[in-house]
Amino acid sequence: MDFTSNYFEIFGLPAGYQVDLELLANRYHQMQREFHPDRYINKPSQEQRLAVQYAAVINQAYTELKSPLLRAQYLLSLSGIESSREASITRDSTFLMQQIELREALSEVREADEPFVVLDRVAEEARDQYADLQREFGQQYSQADVEDAVDTVAKMQFFSKLLNEVEQFEQELDGE
Amino acid sequence: MVLLQISEPGRSPEPHQRRRAVGIDLGTTNSLVATVRSGTPETLLDSENQHLLPSVVHYIASGETTVGRRAYAQSADDPLNTLISIKRFMGRGIEDIKTLGSQLPYDMVASDSGMPNFNTVAGEISPVAASSEILKVLIERAELALDGQLEGAVITVPAYFDEAQRQATKDAATLAGVKVLRLLNEPTAAAVAYGLDQGGEGVIAVYDLGGGTFDISILRLSHGVFEVLATGGDSALGGDDFDRALAQWLGEQAALGDDLNPSLQRQLLMAARSAKESLSSQLQVEISVAGWTGELKREQLDRLIDPLIDKTLRACKRSLRDAGLKPEDVANVVMVGGSTRTLRVREKVTEAFGRQPLVDIDPDRVVAIGAALQADVLVGNKPGDEMLLLDVIPLSLGIETMGGLMEKIIHRNTTIPVAKAQEFTTFKDGQVAMAIHVLQGERELISNSRSLARFELRGIPPMVAGAAKIRVSFQVDADGLLNVSAKELNSGVESHVEVKPSYGLNDEDVTRMLKESYTHAREDMQARALREQQVDADRMYEDLLVALNQDGHELLSDKEYHCLEAALDDLKQVRQSTNHREIARHIEMVSKTSEEFAARRMNASIQKALTGHSLNEIEKGV
Numbered sequence: 083m084d085f086t087s088n089y090f091e092i093f094g095l096p097a098g099y100q101v102d103l104e105l106l107a108n109r110y111h112q113m114q115r116e117f118h119p120d121r122y123i124n125k126p127s128q129e130q131r132l133a134v135q136y137a138a139v140i141n142q143a144y145t146e147l148k149s150p151l152l153r154a155q156y157l158l159s160l161s162g163i164e165s166s167r168e169a170s171i172t173r174d175s176t177f178l179m180q181q182i183e184l185r186e187a188l189s190e191v192r193e194a195d196e197p198f199v200v201l202d203r204v205a206e207e208a209r210d211q212y213a214d215l216q217r218e219f220g221q222q223y224s225q226a227d228v229e230d231a232v233d234t235v236a237k238m239q240f241f242s243k244l245l246n247e248v249e250q251f252e253q254e255l256d257g258e
Numbered sequence: 259m260v261l262l263q264i265s266e267p268g269r270s271p272e273p274h275q276r277r278r279a280v281g282i283d284l285g286t287t288n289s290l291v292a293t294v295r296s297g298t299p300e301t302l303l304d305s306e307n308q309h310l311l312p313s314v315v316h317y318i319a320s321g322e323t324t325v326g327r328r329a330y331a332q333s334a335d336d337p338l339n340t341l342i343s344i345k346r347f348m349g350r351g352i353e354d355i356k357t358l359g360s361q362l363p364y365d366m367v368a369s370d371s372g373m374p375n376f377n378t379v380a381g382e383i384s385p386v387a388a389s390s391e392i393l394k395v396l397i398e399r400a401e402l403a404l405d406g407q408l409e410g411a412v413i414t415v416p417a418y419f420d421e422a423q424r425q426a427t428k429d430a431a432t433l434a435g436v437k438v439l440r441l442l443n444e445p446t447a448a449a450v451a452y453g454l455d456q457g458g459e460g461v462i463a464v465y466d467l468g469g470g471t472f473d474i475s476i477l478r479l480s481h482g483v484f485e486v487l488a489t490g491g492d493s494a495l496g497g498d499d500f501d502r503a504l505a506q507w508l509g510e511q512a513a514l515g516d517d518l519n520p521s522l523q524r525q526l527l528m529a530a531r532s533a534k535e536s537l538s539s540q541l542q543v544e545i546s547v548a549g550w551t552g553e554l555k556r557e558q559l560d561r562l563i564d565p566l567i568d569k570t571l572r573a574c575k576r577s578l579r580d581a582g583l584k585p586e587d588v589a590n591v592v593m594v595g596g597s598t599r600t601l602r603v604r605e606k607v608t609e610a611f612g613r614q615p616l617v618d619i620d621p622d623r624v625v626a627i628g629a630a631l632q633a634d635v636l637v638g639n640k641p642g643d644e645m646l647l648l649d650v651i652p653l654s655l656g657i658e659t660m661g662g663l664m665e666k667i668i669h670r671n672t673t674i675p676v677a678k679a680q681e682f683t684t685f686k687d688g689q690v691a692m693a694i695h696v697l698q699g700e701r702e703l704i705s706n707s708r709s710l711a712r713f714e715l716r717g718i719p720p721m722v723a724g725a726a727k728i729r730v731s732f733q734v735d736a737d738g739l740l741n742v743s744a745k746e747l748n749s750g751v752e753s754h755v756e757v758k759p760s761y762g763l764n765d766e767d768v769t770r771m772l773k774e775s776y777t778h779a780r781e782d783m784q785a786r787a788l789r790e791q792q793v794d795a796d797r798m799y800e801d802l803l804v805a806l807n808q809d810g811h812e813l814l815s816d817k818e819y820h821c822l823e824a825a826l827d828d829l830k831q832v833r834q835s836t837n838h839r840e841i842a843r844h845i846e847m848v849s850k851t852s853e854e855f856a857a858r859r860m861n862a863s864i865q866k867a868l869t870g871h872s873l874n875e876i877e878k879g880v
Contacts, residue, residue, distance in 0.1 A: 111483045120632075123439060125805070127798075127849060129856045134675045136860065138733065145672070253576060
């Protein structure tokens with residue numbers, strides 16, 4: 083067992099899309115209690131250096147497993163599919179139309195009479211659809227339907243980006 | 259077999275002997291030192307029973323310094339040689355401080371490295387050297403109170419401090435001759451002080467408004483783990499700005515014009531500060547300065563400082579958003595920093611979070627107290643303690659790519675330590691070198707980012723454009739300090755830099771300054787080097803002895819065990835000598851010999867941690 087092995091094993095969790103986030107957080111804290119460099123100040127210097135590396139891996143593992151998108155991409159990468167680059171683009175034209183509509187709504191926020199209302203509506207719509215996609219991915223992954231799973235991850239990337247832009251708009255509207 | 263332990267006079271071999279460790283709050287306006295005694299954290303007093311040491315250093319021609327209240331008293335009479343608000347200059351370039359320069363009456367000169375120095379009667383003084391004078395006074399205070407040399411110190415920095423500012427702080431500690439156990443973010447320190455005091459769980463917002471810096475941190479406390487979710491702020495905004503706004507108003511009232519001499523500027527600033535402080539307890543105050551006498555009402559002060567407070571509240575909003583939380587999710591708001599005594603600040607923070615902030619612990623002392631608590635845990639005075647701090651980097655880190663853009667490699671609010679790598683490629687056919695420009699900041703254009711370091715990867719074998727694979731790796735340690743390396747993957751050519759900020763001191767600078775401070779006493783330097791090596795040797799000896807007793811027989815073959823044991827015995831012998839180089843050589847040897855043992859111990863820890871999981875599962879009935 084070493085730290086080049088899979089992130090799920092680090093936290094003693096079964097590899098799969100469904101993750102008990104509370105349990106994950108507990109395990110994360112437990113592992114950091116063990117390996118954080120703060121625990122190694124009185125230890126020999128080599129152990130201190132290793133602790134920095136281990137703690138960094140644990141942090142990375144936690145970051146990827148707790149994010150719905152990164153977790154999906156990580157699962158695919160375990161099956162040898164790199165989906166993190168934007169090369170994967172969905173061919174689902176209905177989906178693309180929806181995206182265009184949402185983006186248009188977003189671009190009109192600045193001119194809207196009540197920008198926050200419009201922004202909230204777009205955000206809610208995006209979050210709902212994002213959640214649907216996550217459920218879909220879970221099913222496809224558990225049924226080893228790799229092709230569709232890859233397509234779903236591509237769609238999730240759209241929403242992840244869109245939600246980031248929503249946040250930037252919020253920031254802008256707050257006058258920052 | 260258990261090794262026989264013989265304690266040296268005055269030393270106990272017990273691994274859990276109490277180690278002397280302190281927390282230091284190196285503030286813009288005031289500094290403090292605290293420690294944990296009999297389980298209780300306390301700030302240490304000077305001989306005049308004062309906790310606060312004004313962060314002011316006064317230089318005279320011989321190079322001697324006075325620090326603190328007596329130095330502050332010189333401030334109006336000898337402004338050019340009395341350095342205040344030094345923290346604002348830490349890790350800054352000459353360009354950065356131009357704006358400050360017009361507000362602070364110093365004679366600043368650029369050093370060779372592009373860093374601003376103060377031009378004083380004692381010569382050019384760097385902000386790092388001036389800060390180290392403050393640290394020396396605090397360390398001396400602590401060593402007197404604790405009756406012995408310190409094992410180390412946790413030094414606090416504003417969460418929003420960038421790489422250069424953190425490195426400068428660490429350099430100042432090195433100059434002052436104290437080991438930095440950890441650089442700790444000030445708001446995190448405050449959360450520790452409150453969290454442990456009140457035992458509360460849930461989300462804590464720490465609003466930290468000091469003399470020259472503003473920080474906001476959002477943390478989640480759960481079973482002793484303080485997890486920072488987001489942090490933000492402004493490293494050039496604080497109570498000093500309140501004073502300046504008020505001083506400017508006073509100048510206008512007194513019709514003094516714009517062109518004020520340094521001494522008059524200082525008088526106005528001092529009058530402003532004292533008026534501001536009075537208005538924390540009364541509704542109006544009589545002011546008499548520069549031949550003008552008048553009355554200042556609290557509402558007038560509020561009008562002057564409201565735009566500054568609003569700026570801090572916008573940063574709070576942003577951090578909450580970064581943490582994915584709303585104001586109502588926050589269970590406790592903690593106030594830190596002397597500037598939160600200003601009533602208007604408390605009013606507006608209460609309004610923004612919809613709850614009364616906690617002010618039970620003295621806002622001036624809370625950071626030092628939190629730092630002392632962590633120092634105590636770090637040196638191992640509280641074995642089995644559950645407390646753990648998981649902090650984040652405040653600003654994104656990345657490198658310059660084509661077109662003057664910054665490609666982020668590590669995003670802000672990422673938990674540290676962290677290691678990330680990204681691959682880049684060559685732009686031209688036959689390109690054999692690549693310049694790596696390391697940046698920090700949130701904006702896409704590099705002109706808006708802070709330049710941290712530049713280095714080159716040379717010796718890339720000639721290939722067509724785009725064929726080389728250059729992996730750039732960033733590692734940020736638990737102090738928030740960065741290491742960068744670059745490697746061409748096809749050929750294995752490698753280049754590595756410990757990031758020393760573009761505006762910082764390099765290692766030679768620090769060594770030179772250390773030497774300079776000892777030019778008149780060479781033996782002092784020898785003695786110091788010897789003491790340092792002895793402390794390191796003792797530490798290594800004790801740590802490895804404990805490790806051997808715990809796991810030696812389990813993890814090592816008899817031969818390996820005896821080999822390591824012999825190396826340790828040697829180290830103990832050599833430690834008695836007065837040759838610091840010889841001791842250093844043996845430390846290095848023991849370090850090499852024990853490498854494999856360290857790796858096995860870490861592995862055993864992993865196994866244990868993983869077995870722990872399955873035990874939990876049984877408990878949970880999974």
